[in-house]
Amino acid sequence: MQKTPQKQDLLKKIRDGYSLPALSVIAVKLIKTAFDDNFSINDAAELIEKDPSITVRLLKCANSAFFRNGDQVTTIQRAVQKIGFNHLKILVLSFSLRDTYPMGKVGPMDYEEFWKTSLYRAVLARALAEKNHNCDPDEAFVAGLTLEIGFLIFFDLFINKNYVTDTPFSPLTSPLAWEKENFGLNHREIGEEALRYWQIPETIVECQRFYGLCGISTEGISTPQLALTCDTARKLANIISDRNDRTANWHIPFTEAQSVYGINGSILVQILITAFDEVKDIADSLKLDINKEEDIMALTDKATETLRRLKASSREIKGPLGIIIELAKRLKKRLEPL
Numbered sequence: 001m002q003k004t005p006q007k008q009d010l011l012k013k014i015r016d017g018y019s020l021p022a023l024s025v026i027a028v029k030l031i032k033t034a035f036d037d038n039f040s041i042n043d044a045a046e047l048i049e050k051d052p053s054i055t056v057r058l059l060k061c062a063n064s065a066f067f068r069n070g071d072q073v074t075t076i077q078r079a080v081q082k083i084g085f086n087h088l089k090i091l092v093l094s095f096s097l098r099d100t101y102p103m104g105k106v107g108p109m110d111y112e113e114f115w116k117t118s119l120y121r122a123v124l125a126r127a128l129a130e131k132n133h134n135c136d137p138d139e140a141f142v143a144g145l146t147l148e149i150g151f152l153i154f155f156d157l158f159i160n161k162n163y164v165t166d167t168p169f170s171p172l173t174s175p176l177a178w179e180k181e182n183f184g185l186n187h188r189e190i191g192e193e194a195l196r197y198w199q200i201p202e203t204i205v206e207c208q209r210f211y212g213l214c215g216i217s218t219e220g221i222s223t224p225q226l227a228l229t230c231d232t233a234r235k236l237a238n239i240i241s242d243r244n245d246r247t248a249n250w251h252i253p254f255t256e257a258q259s260v261y262g263i264n265g266s267i268l269v270q271i272l273i274t275a276f277d278e279v280k281d282i283a284d285s286l287k288l289d290i291n292k293e294e295d296i297m298a299l300t301d302k303a304t305e306t307l308r309r310l311k312a313s314s315r316e317i318k319g320p321l322g323i324i325i326e327l328a329k330r331l332k333k334r335l336e337p338l
Helices: 005-015 025-033 041-048 052-062 076-083 085-100 111-132 137-146 150-159 176-183 187-197 202-209 225-241 248-261 265-286 292-312 318-335
Strands: none
Touching: 005 187, 025 041, 025 085, 041 052, 041 076, 041 085, 052 076, 052 085, 052 265, 076 085, 085 137, 085 265, 111 137, 111 150, 111 225, 111 265, 137 202, 137 225, 150 176, 150 187, 176 187, 187 202, 202 225, 225 248, 225 265, 225 292, 248 265, 265 292, 265 318, 292 318
């Protein structure tokens, strides 16, 4: 589709920093230098240590279960070494963005839910990449975390001051087609330009162009494995985050993940079960209050309802049914001590 001059002008402004949140000075410097070949671990540590808040949160993150693979990390140098420059850059960007935007609900927007879903998506993307060896796990985490980042900017540009509704507004409930029809562009297009402005690697930026895909893009171009991994993680994360969806259709991402990747259903279930603990661990460094038990109970209820509907259906769904049964059993077992 040909861009209109107005849309093209707005995207160019965003590419130059228009309407983007003001990041911390440390975050800006790190983003500009972290991919410089001459930028060392000591350089990064020295820069980060100038911001006590980022220092504390980065150490906490490096010692979380998600990154832990050895002795406890007590210095920023070790934290940077363990996390890696690519991951470090996006974590510091996330800390800064998280501090820039308000938390809780602002009109129809729930920022708390936005960041929680982003974390689930990042953790699931990393797990899928590890299981399939089709893209770098750390890069998948970064791409998953930033996949819907343009939505925050889209909301500030078009919705916050001009749109009043009692309906929750999030990437789960705001179709890209609706955004484009009403505002001329969608939040993924905005996200693409914002990530370029923040100098995020192009392999991650291009994930913004692929949505709701299963191997082939709408332009007929083969989907990059990183983008495919992120989109699969998006669907799986939405299973956890969308409290309003109690239909039988949410078993579909399991079927797609199996057909695209050939992943055993039990492995998919394990990835989901493990995500609850990992997200809760990382959430502390982002100052997010996540109720892990509440998320598990909500998913258990949906799994039970889906089983009921699938069993009553005449459709041939033996594969997905087996996955949902196993998921429901594992979730209920997790709830036993509660």
